Amino acid sequence: MSSYGNPTMTEHTKVDFGADGVDGETASTPGPTVLEKAAPRSERMASNKIECNACPVLCQISEGRTGACDRYANSDGRLIRVDPVVFVSRTLAVGDGAGEAAAVEFGASPATGGDAAVAAPAAAAQQDQALFVTGVGASSTYPDYKPAPFIVSSKLEGVDMVTVVTEGIFSYCSFKVKIDTDRFLGPEQSNVRCQGEIVGHVTTAEYGSQMLSLGGVHHLTGGSKKEGRVTCDMMLALGNKQAVELTIDGGASLVIRAGAAPIVDGVEEQRMRVGCGSATIGIFAKQWFGHVDEVVVVDDHITGVLTEHQAGRCLGMTRSGLKIRGRKSTPGRYFQVANPGTGWGGTDIQDPLAIIEGFDPAVARPGMRLLMVSTTGEHAQWYELDADLVPRIAEMPTDVLRTVERIGENCEPSLATVLFLGGAGGSLRAGATENPVLLTRAIKQRLVNVTCGGAPAYVWPGGGITVMVDVTRMPDRSFGTVPTPAIVAPIEFTMSYDVYRDLGGHLDAVRSLESVLANGPDHVEGAPLARRTLARHPDNPWPLGMPPMLG
Structure with missing residues (x-):
């Protein structure tokens, strides 16, 4: 257990109770989000603790402390999600051209500094196409029988839309890393190590790029506890666009960061080959x-x-x-x-x-x-x-x-590209519908748009919902962990209201954007949602406007 008031405790942003800022950014509402996730009190649990059932670990959290994942905390006997929910704005400009603007209050008035979307939720509802609720900070559906944290209604060109928003807990997930270089990194199938632990392998070389497969359920759960922990930490850093040091058996040492030039044996790569x-x-x-x-x-x-x-x-x-x-x-x-x-x-x-x-x-x-x-x-x-x-x-x-x-x-700049690959299994789908296979079928029929943090996700053919997404097109700090160990990643399913009804969705849990903004995730009147609002990544299509949903 650790204090959520300690900013050096974790990579994740922490919001102190009543704080006005997040990492130098302005939070749109004070304080963290209150969740109704506390399990029934055990007779053997101390009276000043609550049990979190947001994952299978079932931490018993003391007042003023966070659980092992640093994502949930005990505040006056209430279980809270300490990170704000991330919204993507269609109208905010990307100020630095880097793909993600600093957090900005949507509708803030320069004169007052207030958040018009919270102060006047009706006005925000009229602009519901301009805001998209992502799964970053949204919380998960574990223990799986309940609806997703947010099932949000909106309108698109007169069509009623629904977006199911959640954070998935992914044991079956990995990162595919494309390294633009002609340098020899290591023999195919060689082990890739982090801190001495095997965390992946070298896979087939592609045209001008060396490819790594990192993480995966066998490294997370199939080896020693240390291997699982190191693998999970490595995956968290990669997903959150941080630098990771790796070594390859019989090959090179690497420093990899998504969207940056790879460093091979201490030398920063400059160019991708023009061709063979x-x-x-x-x-x-x-x-x-x-x-x-x-x-x-x-x-x-x-x-x-x-x-x-x-x-x-x-x-x-x-x-x-x-x-x-x-x-x-x-x-x-x-x-x-x-x-x-x-x-x-x-x-x-x-x-x-x-x-x-x-x-x-x-x-x-x-x-x-x-x-x-x-x-x-x-x-x-x-x-x-x-x-x-x-x-x-x-x-x-x-x-x-x-x-x-x-x-x-004619050589393109050498880059390391990090793709998150995860299987959205049965439990996650239960948050959208009581008959999960219907969601899978609707996705394969291109009736549902799948995004991760608002970024477009490629859904692999075949069975299940196996998604792949470029982490550089996702908001910063999109990924978290739970100590099972597993990766926590945002996922959103957007479709027309009619499609959601036909696949047996949780219609009684559908809420307007106005209600979400004004009352938070627990329908508590006057308890507005703690959130940060980011400009849409300029390379991402608007999640509510993808052709497959209406065509």
């Missing part, structure tokens, strides 16, 4: 024509040789007589010219001539011009053959240097 060696030949062959006699684009996967490549042949270039190591695939395309590594083109070589076996004296001639370059343009060297057909370093001509610079220009 063969593709680079195809892109730039015409620009090299007339300025070079041969080009080798070094690549761990497919190294390209210009005069043998179909692009060079179509331009009428004659063979240079260059002999290259590796396994020939098709003309001008070679596999396995070197081992994977952090050198030229994602290989382990530092001297590009190491992959050249020599030149055929029947074809090559002194003075031939050779460019060797990597798929990012970060490595490049110009050679000219001497009388013995030995490549000698020479000054690179200006026209050729321009093509190398253009390779770099």
Whole structure:
């Protein structure tokens, strides 16, 4: 147990009772949100404690303290959710262009600093399409038999809409990390470690990116307690856009943060490859024509040789007589010219001539011009053959240097992309309907829009509701944990009222935005909701306006 008044206790924002601010931001209402989640008092529980049943841990919380998850607290015998509920505004501007504005009071008057949406809920209700209630800070449905914390009605172009809002407790979840780099990170299927514990593995490389799968139920629950705890902490940090240090067995050390350049073995990556060696030949062959006699684009996967490549042949270039190591695939395309590594083109070589076996004296001639370059343009060297057909370093001509610079220009910035992947299982669906399979079917029929913190979620085909979302498009501090261990993540289901009725939704729990703003989650008159309001991420469609819901 820990005091919710201690701001250094946890990553999550804490709202002290009656406080006016959250991390320097202005809370739209004072104090935390009161919830009716306290379980019936046990005879063996101290009188100054209440039991929280928001997750299976069932913490017994003393007055003025939080439970093990730091998300719920005991305030004068009432169980409260200490984080404010996050709203997304359609009308607020993103001031810094970074995708999420600082928390702003929706409708605040510069003269008074008040919140017009709370002071005049009727006016807010008239603008209900301009606010969207996310699951961030909303609380969960555990122990699952009750409706979701918020089932909010609104209107969209005259159509009655319903959004079911909750925080899901996800044991079956992971993060897929896309790392834009040609550097060798580690063998496929190698273990990825955090603080020495195995937390995931290296998966298949994609075009210009190395891929990791991190977390998952087996690491959360299938290993030691320490493995589960470290995995959960690592996943929480990744989801909340914080830097995480990882090591790969037989490979590199990494620092990964969503939306930032990855750091590989202490070096910040700059560029994603323009293409494989063969593709680079195809892109730039015409620009090299007339300025070079041969080009080798070094690549761990497919190294390209210009005069043998179909692009060079179509331009009428004659063979240079260059002999290259590796396994020939098709003309001008070679596999396995070197081992994977952090050198030229994602290989382990530092001297590009190491992959050249020599030149055929029947074809090559002194003075031939050779460019060797990597798929990012970060490595490049110009050679000219001497009388013995030995490549000698020479000054690179200006026209050729321009093509190398253009390779770099066409490389996208290296980024680490973090995708949350979670299965919204049976218990979470019970908060939306008494017959959960109908919600699943409606989603697959594109009658329901699924979002996570207002960000669009991709729903995987096949059974169940397996969602995937880019964490950079979600509000800050969207993720939490419970010590089972599991990840807590927001999820929202938006649909027309008719669809919600037909799938057996909890119609008696549907409330207007006006009621939510004025009375909070417990229908307590005059107890407005503690919330923070953020501008919509500029890349996100408005959650109430997605075509699948009406089309």
